[in-house]
Amino acid sequence: FNIFFILGILAQLSASLTLPGIAGIVLIIGMSIDANVLIFERIKEELRNNANLKQAISNGYKKAYTSIIDANFTTLLVGIILYNFGQGPVKGFAVTLIIGIICSFFSAVFITRVIVEKLSKRGDKSRLNFSFPFTRNLLTNININFIGKRKIAYAFSTLFISFGIISLLFKGLTLGVDFKGGRSYVVTFNNSQNPTEIESGLKETFNNEGVEVKTFGADNILKITTSYLISDETDNADTQVKTNLISGIKSLTNLDYSEDDSQVDESNFTISSSSKVGATIADDIKNSSFFSGLLALLAIFIYILIRFRKWQFSIGAVSALFHDTLFVISAFSFANLFGISYEIDQVFIAAILTIIGYSINDTVVVFDRIRENIGIKAGSDLIPVVNESINKTISRTLITSMTTFIVVLVLFIFGGASLSGFSFALLIGIIVGTYSSVFIATPIVVDLYKENN
Numbered sequence: 001f002n003i004f005f006i007l008g009i010l011a012q013l014s015a016s017l018t019l020p021g022i023a024g025i026v027l028i029i030g031m032s033i034d035a036n037v038l039i040f041e042r043i044k045e046e047l048r049n050n051a052n053l054k055q056a057i058s059n060g061y062k063k064a065y066t067s068i069i070d071a072n073f074t075t076l077l078v079g080i081i082l083y084n085f086g087q088g089p090v091k092g093f094a095v096t097l098i099i100g101i102i103c104s105f106f107s108a109v110f111i112t113r114v115i116v117e118k119l120s121k122r123g124d125k126s127r128l129n130f131s132f133p134f135t136r137n138l139l140t141n142i143n144i145n146f147i148g149k150r151k152i153a154y155a156f157s158t159l160f161i162s163f164g165i166i167s168l169l170f171k172g173l174t175l176g177v178d179f180k181g182g183r184s185y186v187v188t189f190n191n192s193q194n195p196t197e198i199e200s201g202l203k204e205t206f207n208n209e210g211v212e213v214k215t216f217g218a219d220n221i222l223k224i225t226t227s228y229l230i231s232d233e234t235d236n237a238d239t240q241v242k243t244n245l246i247s248g249i250k251s252l253t254n255l256d257y258s259e260d261d262s263q264v265d266e267s268n269f270t271i272s273s274s275s276k277v278g279a280t281i282a283d284d285i286k287n288s289s290f291f292s293g294l295l296a297l298l299a300i301f302i303y304i305l306i307r308f309r310k311w312q313f314s315i316g317a318v319s320a321l322f323h324d325t326l327f328v329i330s331a332f333s334f335a336n337l338f339g340i341s342y343e344i345d346q347v348f349i350a351a352i353l354t355i356i357g358y359s360i361n362d363t364v365v366v367f368d369r370i371r372e373n374i375g376i377k378a379g380s381d382l383i384p385v386v387n388e389s390i391n392k393t394i395s396r397t398l399i400t401s402m403t404t405f406i407v408v409l410v411l412f413i414f415g416g417a418s419l420s421g422f423s424f425a426l427l428i429g430i431i432v433g434t435y436s437s438v439f440i441a442t443p444i445v446v447d448l449y450k451e452n453n
C-alpha cells in the first residue's frame with residue numbers, strides 16, 4: 001500500500017522518477033519496515049508480560065507511537081529543508097521523501113492496525129502469532145555492556161576516519177561528470193540502445209574517467225557525457241575524445257560511424273551534436289546541498305532538544321550524523337585506494353542524504369527507549385539504564401537493518417554499474433548508521449551526562 005500510494009501521488013504530480021527519487025523510496029521502505037517492527041516488537045514485549053492478545057496489541061501500538069512519530073518527524077524536517085533549499089537531484093529526493101514519510105506513517109500505523117485488529121477479533125482464540133516458537137525469546141534476555149565498549153568504538157571510528165582522510169589527501173576521490181564538467185555528445189542509432197550497457201562499456205574506453213549515458217528524447221538517441229581530458233582545452237583533446245567515443249561505440253554495437261544523419265540505418269550510427277559541459281551547475285548543487293545539509297542538522301538538533309529536553313541527546317544525534325557521513329566518504333576513499341573506483345556525483349549526494357535519514361531514524365528510536373526507561377527508573381544509575389534500553393531495542397535494530405540491507409544488497413549485485421556507487425554507499429551507510437546509534441550517539445550522551453552531573 002505504501003509503495004502504491006507513493007507512486008500514485010508521484011504520477012498525479014507528473015514527477016520524474018530519478019535515481020535520487022529511488023533513493024528516497026529505498027529510505028522509505030526501510031522506515032516503513034521499521035515502524036511495523038517497532039509496533040510488533042512492543043506487542044511481543046506485552047505478550048511476554050502475560051497480557052492477553054487484545055491488550056497486548058492495544059498497548060503495543062500505543063507505546064510505539066512516540067518512537068514512530070519522533071523518527072518520522074525528524075526525517076520529515078530534513079525533507080522539508082532539502083526541498084526548500086536544495087537543487088536538482090536533492091530537490092527530487094526531498095519530494096519523494098516527504099510524500100513517502102506521510103504515506104509510510106499512514107500505512108504502518110493505520111492500515112496494519114486494521115489488518116491486525118481483523119486477524120485478532122477472536123482475542124486469545126485467534127490464530128495470530130507475532131513470533132515462531134523457536135524465536136519467541138530470541139534476543140530478549142541479552143545483557144551486553146554496550147556502553148562499557150564505547151572507548152573501543154571511539155578508537156575504531158577515529159582511526160578509520162583519520163586513515164580515510166589521509167588516503168583522501170593522497171589519492172582523492174573519482175569525481176563524476178556532475179562535479180568536473182565534460183564533453184557531451186548526442187548519438188543517434190537506428191534501433192533502441194541500453195544506456196547502462198553503453199555506459200559500462202565506455203568506462204574502459206575513457207580510462208575509467210567519468211561517463212554518463214542517458215536516453216535523449218527517444219530510446220534510440222543517447223546523450224553521452226564524459227570528463228575524459230576535460231582539463232585539456234586544445235583541439236587535439238576534442239578530436240581524441242570524439243575518436244575514443246566512436247571506437248568505443250563501434251566495439252560495443254558492431255556498428256559503423258557515419259557523419260551523415262541521413263545514413264543512420266541498421267549498420268550505422270552518427271553523432272548528431274556535441275558541446276562542452278561546465279561544472280558551474282554542479283557547484284551550485286554542491287553549495288546548496290552543503291547549506292541545506294547544515295540547516296537540516298540544526299533543525300534535528302533543535303527538535304531533539306525540544307522533544308528530549310536534554311541538549312546531550314541533540315549533541316549525540318548530530319555527532320553520529322557527522323560520523324556516518326565521514327565514515328562513508330572514508331570508505332569510498334579506501335575503495336579508490338585499492339583500485340575500486342566509484343564516482344562521486346549527484347547520486348552520491350542522494351545516497352548521503354539517505355544515510356542521514358536512516359541513521360537519525362535509528363538513533364531516535366534508541367533515544368526514545370532511553371528516555372522512557374529514565375522516567376520509569378528515576379534515580380537509578382544512568383549506564384545500567386542505557387545498557388538495558390539498547391538491549392531492549394537490539395532485536396528491532398537488527399531486524400530493520402537486515403531487511404533494509406537485503407534490499408540494498410540486491411541493488412548492489414544486480415543494479416549494474418550505474419547503481420554500484422549509490423548502492424555501495426548505502427551498504428556502508430546502513431551498517432555504520434546502525435553501529436553509530438549504539439556505539440557513537442548513545443555513548444556521547446552518556447559521557448556528556450556524566451560530565452555535567
